[in-house]
Amino acid sequence: MxxxxxxxxxxxxxxxxxxxxxxxxxxxxxxxxxxxxxxxxxxxxxxxxxxxxxxxxxxxxxxxxxxxxxxxxxxxxxxxxxxxxxxxxxxxxxxxxxxxxxxxxxxxxxxxxxxxxxxxxxxxxxxxxxxxxxxxxxxxxxxxxxxxxxxxxxxxxxxxxxxxxxxxxxxxxxxxxxxxxxxxxxxxxxSEKAVKTSPVMAMISLLLLGMAYALISSGKGSVFWEDYATWSMVATTIGIIGGTFLFFRQFSGWLLQTISRRSKYHEGNTVLWSSSLRFQIRGNTLNLTFISLFSAAILMLLCFMTINYKVQFEAVERNLPNDIAFQSLDVATNGKIDDLIKSSNHEIRFHLTEELVEASPVTDMHVAFDNPEYFTPGVLLVSQQTYNEFVALREHKQNVSLQGNEAVALSQGADFPEPYAPGQQPSFTVKTDKETTFKLIEKKDYAYLGWASHPVKSMILKPAVIVISDEAYQRLQDHANIRSFEIYGLRDARNAEDLSMQVHTIVTQTPDAYYSSFADVYSKQIEGSSLMLFSSGFLSLIAIFALASVIYFKQLREATDEQLQYSILRKIGVDNSQMKSVIRKQLLFVFLPPLVLGVLHSWFIIKYYILDSVQDFHGLTGMVWSIMGVYFLIYLLFYVSSTNIYYKIVNENH
Incomplete structure (x- = not known):
């Protein structure tokens, strides 16, 4: 042969x-x-x-x-x-x-x-x-x-x-x-040997997990992450991985040992399912630790990519609120661009010419703008009336009310936008032909002009804009340089890439001229975030299938090894219903803790490092819980199918 x-x-x-x-x-x-x-x-x-x-x-x-x-x-x-x-x-x-x-x-x-x-x-x-x-x-x-x-x-x-x-x-x-x-x-x-456990090690496992959760929930603005970021990262990693391993190795063993010492231990079927688990701890520790950490990784990946996808649609509009906006050029060039836009397939909803005062910052830009390296070095000042009229046209509820030398910094993309209480309002000095000091009453996460864009390079820099009172603007406009901007609102701006490229070519013939277009970024951001969500969903599907295989093969092996024990139980009078109950309780002890720990690990990280950073976007928390709910249902199906398979295998020769 x-x-x-x-x-x-x-x-x-x-x-x-x-x-x-x-x-x-x-x-x-x-x-x-x-x-x-x-x-x-x-x-x-x-x-x-x-x-x-x-x-x-x-x-x-x-x-x-x-x-x-x-x-x-x-x-x-x-x-x-x-x-x-x-x-x-x-x-x-x-x-x-x-x-x-x-x-x-x-x-x-x-x-x-x-x-x-x-x-x-x-x-x-x-x-x-x-x-x-x-x-x-x-x-x-x-x-x-x-x-x-x-x-x-x-x-x-x-x-x-x-x-x-x-x-x-x-x-x-x-x-x-x-x-x-x-x-x-x-x-x-x-055969496996029962693991030696101690209450001290069981308590250490909970302390490690508690330490990790405490560090995560302290937030990225806390002293731990501001001053000791590396050590906090190491401690959190050790807490999650080490705590999870010891939880299954020591805490679960100690818990089963405690159950075995109860006076009612031999009543019902407790002795049947718990005694078997005690001898499986050594072989199951790495599997259960892996399942917990893997579950957390799957949930974090899927939740992060879903949040990123949902945020992108609104984020592009926030970052580039104008369909087409560019610095006013000479009359002939402005007219050429206007004719080009009118002859396109994109209907013009509105066309505005906005005037802003140019100024140089004297005060450190960090006072008014978060991450000033992403803003232009100069400052543009817009009057309260012009700003409010434009905000009303956009149908955004971002109006301001200013008097005297009060001002609002439009710190687009600010991590911590905030109104300043009286007495705590920082001063911000700018220079035109003379220096003028304003009191900032609010740092607002809002874009007036939006990022300068490029059809290929996407976003470049964003103008630093400050809203000032009408009185202050009138005082400054006669003694400063005025920059005008042409702003267009279009129908179907999402598909205006070709038009944007043509306008961009004309505008950029003037060196350093400002140009911004919603279409330049929209397709890149949406296609990119869609692909990432699709890929992460695909990878999560594979990961869940791989996880199911780990669980399935592990239970298949254990059920095959325990056929003799269950055969003996049947001979001494254990009926089918009791046997099913033993299997359900035994597998529940294997399935439930990894699920709970996986969800907890992922929730703490998602809550304090993702959701807290996008609080302005509504409905994201519910979406995260929906994803976790779906994962729970999938995991429940694993549990039910595993109990059925387990029961069929141990009864194979009956």
Missing amino acids: TLLDLTIRNVKRNFRLYSIYLFSMITGVIIQFTFSSLMYNEDIMDALQNRDNFQMGVGIASVVVFMFIIFFILYANSFFMKQRKKEFGMYLLYGLSERQITIMVFYETLFISSISLIAGVLLGGLLSKLFGMLLMNLMQYDQVISLSFPVHAMVSTAGLFLLLAIIISVQSYVMVNRVQLTELFHAKQK
Whole structure:
């Protein structure tokens, strides 16, 4: 009998075990082909405004996706190989070498990979159309996506899985070669030992987690993060990782030990589920720690990208509130631009010419503007009346009321915008032909002119604008330089990229002339944030599937090992309902703590380092809890399916 014949017989004889592995491989192919085919879909490419950025982003994400797939497939293969140790022991006893066994495994892998590629590409082609439509919907493009099977995607997927087959063969060879023959026959007979626990270590695990949560909740403006950022980061990392590990290693063991000492321990079925868990702590600690940290990472990634996506739509408008705005040039050039805009497909909603006073700051810019390096070095002064009229035209509730030398700094993008209480109002001095000192009554996160933009480079710098009272403006305008700006409001400004590029070309013929366009940034920001959300959602889907596999294979292995114990329980009179109750309680103790810790880790970081930074955007907290709620439901499905699988395995021979 040849190795190829032996391989075929193995697949037929162990079809159930192979089917689990085959399902894992097909899933990997589907994921890889679905994602990579998006990069070669002509319909998607035609709809995009920034194709090079998209292809680069998808290319990077594809590498990350493949790394996830490698982890997932290698984990599945590791389980697969451990379940076959006794079989390999028989082959070695009959005279096969490790090299021959490895060749046989390579044949099996090629056979399974071939089936996986055919099935995965067919299913992946269908799913790529669905995910392509989803991506277009995120970008708010009305583009029809056709069903396609790009040759480049098929070739790259086939090549990657051939490489994976080689890696799997190497892994299999190492696993077979490292184990002694006697160990192969007794691979399933090893038993875990109960971990020694202490109340002190159990308490330390809670203290570490509490320390990490306290540091995170202190906020990035606290003394810990302002003055000791590195040490705080190290302490938080140790607290979360170390605290999570000790929680499962010591606290859970101590809790189970405490339960076993209760007077009513032998009543009901407590002894049945808790005694088994005590002996599984050593083997489950790393898995449960990984699941908790992995869950937190998935939730943080998905919540951050979703928040970023939701914020971008409003953030672009906040950063570039004017559809087209540029510094007034000579009459002929202004007229040429006006004619160009009127002849375009974009109806003009309004056209204003705004006048502002130029001034040089005498006071340090940090007093009036957060992150002044992003603002122009000079200051522009606008009158209260002009500002309020323009704000009303935008339908924004950002009016100001000023008297005398009162002023409001428009610190666009301010981390901590605030009105100043009487007596605490900082002074800010500017110079025109003479120096004038204003009292800042408020630092407002609002843009009057918005970032200067470029069709390729996106955002450059933003003008530093201060609103002053009408009286102060009248005093200064006769003794200072006046800069005028042409501001246009357009219909369908989102799709005005071509028009913006033409206007930009004319304006920038004048060196250092200010130009800003909503369209220059909108498509880049929205396409970029949509791609990041789509990629993170895709990666989260893969990560959840990998997580489910870790849980599934772990429970499958433990259920297989405990078939004898449950058989004994059945013989001494434990009925089906009691057995199901024992399994549910046992698995709940495994499933619930990692879920709770994962949600807590992610919530603290999201709340204090993301949500607190975007408080002006409404509905984000509810959206975060919705994501966590969906994750909880998915996790609940894992729990229910695992209990059912566990019960079926322990009753397999009944």
